[in-house]
Amino acid sequence: MTGPLLSVRDLRVEFATRKGPLVALDGVSFDIAPGEVLGVVGESGAGKSLTGLAIIGLLDPPGRIAGGEISLAGKRIDSLPPAQMRDIRGRRIGIIFQDPMTSLNPLLRIGDQLTETILAHKSVGRREARERAIAWLGEVGIPSPEKRIDGYPHEFSGGMRQRVVIALALCAEPALVIADEPTTALDVSVQAQIISVLKNLTRRHGAAVMLITHDMGVIAETADRVAVMYAGRIAEVGEVHEVVRDPLHPYTQGLMAAIPTLEVSARRLAQIPGAMPRLSAIPPGCAFAPRCPRVFARCAERPPLMAIGDRGAACWLYDRAAVAADVRT
Amino acid sequence: MNAADPIVEVHGLRRVFDVSAPFLSRLIAREPRRTLTAVDGADFTILRGETFGLVGESGSGKSTLARMVVGLLEASQGRVLIEGVDLAGTGDKAARRAIRRRIQMIFQDPYASLNPRWRVGDIIAEPIRAFGAGGAGAGPGKRATVARVGELLELVGLHPADGRKFPHEFSGGQRQRIAIARAIAAQPDFIVCDEPTSALDVSIQAQILNLMRDLQDRLGLTYLLITHNLAVVRFMASRVGVMYLGRLVEIGETEALFARPRHPYTRMLLDAVPDLMMSGRPRTPIGGEPPNPIDPPPGCPFHPRCPQAIAICRTERPAFIDNVACHLAHDERQN
Numbered sequence: 178m179t180g181p182l183l184s185v186r187d188l189r190v191e192f193a194t195r196k197g198p199l200v201a202l203d204g205v206s207f208d209i210a211p212g213e214v215l216g217v218v219g220e221s222g223a224g225k226s227l228t229g230l231a232i233i234g235l236l237d238p239p240g241r242i243a244g245g246e247i248s249l250a251g252k253r254i255d256s257l258p259p260a261q262m263r264d265i266r267g268r269r270i271g272i273i274f275q276d277p278m279t280s281l282n283p284l285l286r287i288g289d290q291l292t293e294t295i296l297a298h299k300s301v302g303r304r305e306a307r308e309r310a311i312a313w314l315g316e317v318g319i320p321s322p323e324k325r326i327d328g329y330p331h332e333f334s335g336g337m338r339q340r341v342v343i344a345l346a347l348c349a350e351p352a353l354v355i356a357d358e359p360t361t362a363l364d365v366s367v368q369a370q371i372i373s374v375l376k377n378l379t380r381r382h383g384a385a386v387m388l389i390t391h392d393m394g395v396i397a398e399t400a401d402r403v404a405v406m407y408a409g410r411i412a413e414v415g416e417v418h419e420v421v422r423d424p425l426h427p428y429t430q431g432l433m434a435a436i437p438t439l440e441v442s443a444r445r446l447a448q449i450p451g452a453m454p455r456l457s458a459i460p461p462g463c464a465f466a467p468r469c470p471r472v473f474a475r476c477a478e479r480p481p482l483m484a485i486g487d488r489g490a491a492c493w494l495y496d497r498a499a500v501a502a503d504v505r506t
Numbered sequence: 507m508n509a510a511d512p513i514v515e516v517h518g519l520r521r522v523f524d525v526s527a528p529f530l531s532r533l534i535a536r537e538p539r540r541t542l543t544a545v546d547g548a549d550f551t552i553l554r555g556e557t558f559g560l561v562g563e564s565g566s567g568k569s570t571l572a573r574m575v576v577g578l579l580e581a582s583q584g585r586v587l588i589e590g591v592d593l594a595g596t597g598d599k600a601a602r603r604a605i606r607r608r609i610q611m612i613f614q615d616p617y618a619s620l621n622p623r624w625r626v627g628d629i630i631a632e633p634i635r636a637f638g639a640g641g642a643g644a645g646p647g648k649r650a651t652v653a654r655v656g657e658l659l660e661l662v663g664l665h666p667a668d669g670r671k672f673p674h675e676f677s678g679g680q681r682q683r684i685a686i687a688r689a690i691a692a693q694p695d696f697i698v699c700d701e702p703t704s705a706l707d708v709s710i711q712a713q714i715l716n717l718m719r720d721l722q723d724r725l726g727l728t729y730l731l732i733t734h735n736l737a738v739v740r741f742m743a744s745r746v747g748v749m750y751l752g753r754l755v756e757i758g759e760t761e762a763l764f765a766r767p768r769h770p771y772t773r774m775l776l777d778a779v780p781d782l783m784m785s786g787r788p789r790t791p792i793g794g795e796p797p798n799p800i801d802p803p804p805g806c807p808f809h810p811r812c813p814q815a816i817a818i819c820r821t822e823r824p825a826f827i828d829n830v831a832c833h834l835a836h837d838e839r840q841n
Contacts, residue, residue, distance in 0.1 A: 329644065336795050364796065365736070367795050368793070397783075419782070437740065438737050441783075442741070449709045
């Protein structure tokens, strides 16, 4: 491996408001290796979708990148002119959104949407592009693709539409796919199908995935590593099995315990008191401190993402000096 | 009244919607009327003090069923008895009014179910004024109402002073608490909860589910819980009904149903839940999507997706016998 495919360093996103800038992402850093699936999990408002939008250059004003660097295969992409960024979207970064109808044009046959995308990004002729489009529809599991290719989006069910969107995101063979809540709008039984299509296809074509979701179960099924976000910051990052089985950050610990599961029948669910702070009222120091059961003096200062083996947690509990100082006082 | 007496009895409940095009378009296109059977013959009882969970995918008819149980929607056929009283019946009017007070509902979207122009205190006070705080008859005095609203807000984990605020000043989880306070203001026995936590984040979901359980213990409530989330049902319900395409396909005690599902659809639903703890439980992938309820398949509605379907499943609709509607499960029991 030669360095990360995507590298995000100290990303800061602000929204200009009348009362001054609102910091929506603050010091977000992570890497995605080629072919790796990174899950990004968090509650609504944690900044996970915003991170995805910042990477693909689709932040809506008044939101803007106010600091940090985003590099794709070693080249910075956060300051590219719009025309170049447009070329990167699609060709190098494929995108899958929650609602398939936002990605599909209802007035065009799905075959035309696919062939247009292939023609725009690959140097092939029209006939070849159509053949590839049929092959992609087959790959995402659409039955009799040579007939369905001339259908319109409304003629497909929700799950089938999301399969078409996956084909659309992958057909230019991008190195990275950003999937923002790709299964949230679907029924449970269809959800499992879409996850397995996404997982198998990206693996077969060697594409890395940034999988954004609020569903820890989906992450556990799909991702290699996971980044847990809280109040616009990364609270914890690590290999997915380790984070699920043995979370380090008190927020992740609370989150995991709050999820009801099929395996365990409990009388009560563990609960984290309170709610995530609004962007306008993020406390100084650790953003989780007011809800944290293990808060101590050091938490008045903002913890950096500390390396613990090959994992990371933004929590003073993992700073030996801080804990020792707390014991002494 | 003992613990095991039924509070709600549902008999042969059925709801058909007319989904035809307007009369003239139908005449021009020479189309017949088209109907959609959203709920097709549901039979079950809910016992006092229990939580009955109703699970199914979208379009399975679970919300339609819930709305018929509370009387928000008229049934096309069948009856709902609450403590033996038929709400849609023509019997004793006073008895029906008394029963209606004791049924409340909590909706999925806490942003849509609270009037944004009312103060929270007024929202919670409305059922008190309408039904009276204690029994039937005129509402209590103003001061008593304010005190009661404060009590209710505290009961759901908010501050009595929050009654002066408007719904937009609260987060989703807090709004759901307000909706719960409104529901228990009328001192109900039975609350229908339609996806009460589906719009909430997991950490907030845990708070609301715990609150619902605490209130159940303190106030002796009975819940009908509608959800698509099997883990939530597993946590909350004592018994579960599984719906598919308008039909109840299986009913059972929660523990037993999750440990030994009898209907292939129930098994499939359980298999589809992501394995969070990575326990490596064996799973079979599922094919297909729920069919269009306007044009349901003949025979067993599940047969096109069922891995075990046999000839009879394609032609004959399985009856709901011994808590399951499946030819194979019936055969197994006979042998």
